[in-house]
Every structure is written in structure tokens, then in C-alpha cells.
Amino acid sequence: MIRPVQRPLDERGGMDYLGPEFLTWLVWRASQRPEFRHADATPVYVHVDDYLELRGERGAAKRTVLRAGMPAASAEGKVALRHGKTVCSARLIFARGEEETTFTLRAEDLDVSSAKLPTPDGESSEERLEASLYSMRRLYDDLDLCYRTFLEVRCSTGWDVEADSVRDWVAQASEEERAGLAAG
Amino acid sequence: MAFALRSLTARRYRIEGDVPPVHSDAFRTRLSDRVFRPPSEVEEKAIGWVTADNCLDVDFDSAVLVRGPCAAFALRIDRRRVASRIVRARIDLEWRARRKADRDAEGGPPIGSQDASRGVAGKARGRRGGREERAELRRQVTEELLRQTPPSTEVHPVLVLPRERTVLLLSLSKRANDAFRELFAATFDVSLSALTPYHRALEMLEGRGASEALADVRRTEFARPAGLAARRGASAGAPPPLSSSMGSRLPAESESPVPEARS
DSSP: OOOOOOSOSOTTTTOTTHHHHHHHHHHHHHHHOOEEEOTTOOEEEEEEEEEEEEEETTEEEEEEEEESSOGGGOHHHHHHHHTTOEEEEEEEEEEETTEEEEEEEETTTTEEEEEEOOOOOOSSHHHHHHHHHHHHHHHHHHHHHHHHHHHHHHTSTTHHHHHHHHHHHHHSOOHHHHHHHHHO | OOOOOSEEEEEEEEEESOOOOTTSHHHHHHHHHTBOOOOOTTOSEEEEEEESSOTTOOOTTTSOOEETTEEEEEEEEEEOOOOHHHHHHHHHHHHHHHHHHHHHHHTOOOTTSHHHHHHHHHHHHHOTTHHHHHHHHHHHHHHHHHHHSOOEEEEEEEEEETTTTEEEESOOOHHHHHHHHHHHHHHHTOEEEEOOHHHHHHHHTGGGOHHHHHHTOOOOOOSOOHHHHHHHHHHHTOOOOIIIIIHHHSOOOOOSSSOBOOO
């Protein structure tokens, strides 16, 4: 028997590009102004770690995967962006005070994977677990802060200017390219 | 083997509806109603809740559910899978044995002779119950093989954050997520919405009229058209197009399905 579907057919609302656009913007923003601020003025700093995956419009058939080193500053990353690819997955570092959380963000569904939460303090395993759970909640708070900041500009008249800044950054030579040109 | 959160891989859902408070007996009772029960000998799948600390423990009355800001328990899925190739092979052997037994009982020609194959084929065709018999044989063989196959077990922790009205399944497997949503919805009479970028945008833009705010959003191209990029790039210090000097230094951009890797 075919049962009725309870949930919407397309949970991405036909806007599959929204997540990759956010992550591309976040990589740009991390390279320009890595600081985000919560409403209570707590700062969060975003950095791109050692993994970046970019995809073309038609998905996996055109994929660039960059591992190790500083992929956000690499020539290959910039070249992929200049070819119209967007960042679909990235390993990020969220730093809040002394606390650092490293995780991989998959843009299409905002899934978090392989998050390395800060080493928890506590005498007992129960206390350490609670500390980890609070860290996990902070991670999602920080992620929401970044996404909210993106949406505020994305759905405003300022997006054209912001997108143009991202395009300028994409067009600019990466650190690797500049080093290569200088050497050449 | 207490539950510990060393690394986190999770999908987040919004709870649409009211879940009993996580400290309440009602919450425990709902979980107890859908605890994991091992599959019977002939069942292919069983699914239910277990405690976060131990996948064999289903006693939610005495279990510690609330941990810090959330309630923690786990989804357990046991599956038995019999390879279809093995089922087909066993049916074939069994079918041959039955036909041989029929022939022997009727004193027919020996196997391998032309008469024998004609006789068998004719009989099979003429057999009214042939199809039903084969279906019954398939059912018997499948059940027998299922009895001999130990189930595989998956356990995925679940974290309910009441303040945020969210629930996390610590797995990104589609199959596990589908099973989880169905069971969670049945347990608490609520539905779950995956917090995709679109769904999260609807929530975050609610004060601005989410649908209207998103209505004008179109895909943005972050790459400049080639000619414009060359003109603007000259002033921004960008390298010349790939076809000239950069092409000789950089690896060519992948146009094939083979992913590029850099290590």
C-alpha cells in the first residue's frame, strides 16, 4: 500500500543553491572579516581549515576537492570559483575565546560532520558529556549566527554590492598565484 | 559503556508539535511504548528506542535520560538480509529435488533423457498449482535462510533539545534518517522538518515575511563572465586567463567526472 507522504516533496524548497551560496560567501567572509558577533557581543571567528569541496551546477560531474594545506588560499580553489563552481563542503574552525571547534559543513542541508568539540572539563564522565553537549549547542548557535548574517544581506538590497565584492575576490589572484607570478 | 560525545556528525530537525517535557513520565512512557524489540526469527527488520548508554538496555523507567541541555537516547535498527542470489539458488535446487521425487514416485524415465525433459516440462506447464507452489517454496526458503542469518545492528544516538525545539540524529545515512523520522513522529505524534538552508531561512526571516523575502532570491553567479573578468582582473592583480600564461603553470580545471585531489 502506498502511504501518503507527510513531509514536503522538496525540503530545499527548490533553492538547492542557497546552502552552497552561503558557504561560498562564508569562505569569502572568513578571508576578509572573520569576526561575527552574537547579540550579547560575544565574538566568533571563522576560519577555513584544510578541506574544501567545490561543485559545478550539475553536481558531482564537475567537482574539485582540495585537501591539506590552505585550500582557501590555493590557486585551484580560485580557479574552480572562476569556473562558476560553488563551495559545497568545507572544514571550518569556529573560535570563541579559548574554545575552538573544527567541523565539516555540508552546504546543501547544513549538515555538520566530524565535529571535533573542545576537550571537555569535568571530573566524571557525566560532567564531561554535559560539557560536550553544551559545546555542541554553542556550535549550532554560532552556525546560526553566520547563517543569519548571510540571510540579512542576501535578502536585502545590499546583496548586489556584497556579491560584487565576492566576485572581485574570486577574480583576484590567490596567494599561491601571486607567489607563482612573482617567482615567474 | 556510558554515552560519550567525542565527535559529532548530525542532522538537525525542527519538532513541529508538542513533545512532553523531557523530565516528565509522559516522555519516558512514549519512549517505552516504542522500545526496541529484537526481530523474530523470520522478521527482516526491527526498529525501536534504546538507552543512549547501552543498546541492549530498553528500561527507560530507570535510565538517565536528561543530560545537560538535552535528552539523550538512541535509535536501534536490526536488519537481516538474505542475498537474493542465494535464495534463487536454493529455490532452484529445491525445485529440482521435488521434480525428481515426483518422477521417481511415478516411475518416469531417467533424468537427462529427452523423454524425461519433455515429461517434466509438460508436467510443469500442466500443473495448475505450479506458480503457487513455487511462491510457497520461495517463502519457505526465505524464512529458513532468515533463521540462519544473524541480524546486523545499527545504533544512532538521538538528542532532543527542548529549548530549541530541535532534535538531532547523530547520523547522516538517508536510510537511518528516514526510519528515525517515521519512528519519532509515531512516538510523539509530531512531525519533523529537516533544517535545510531553505527551512532555516523561512524561520529566520519570519519577522520580515519569509516567503516575500525569499521570493526575489535568485541564484547568484560568483564568477565574472570571461571578458569582464579579464578587464577587471587586470586592475585587481588577477592572473591572465588560463589559456595564456596560467595554463602552463596550473593544473587544468577538471571537465571530466574524475575528481581532482590535492594533497
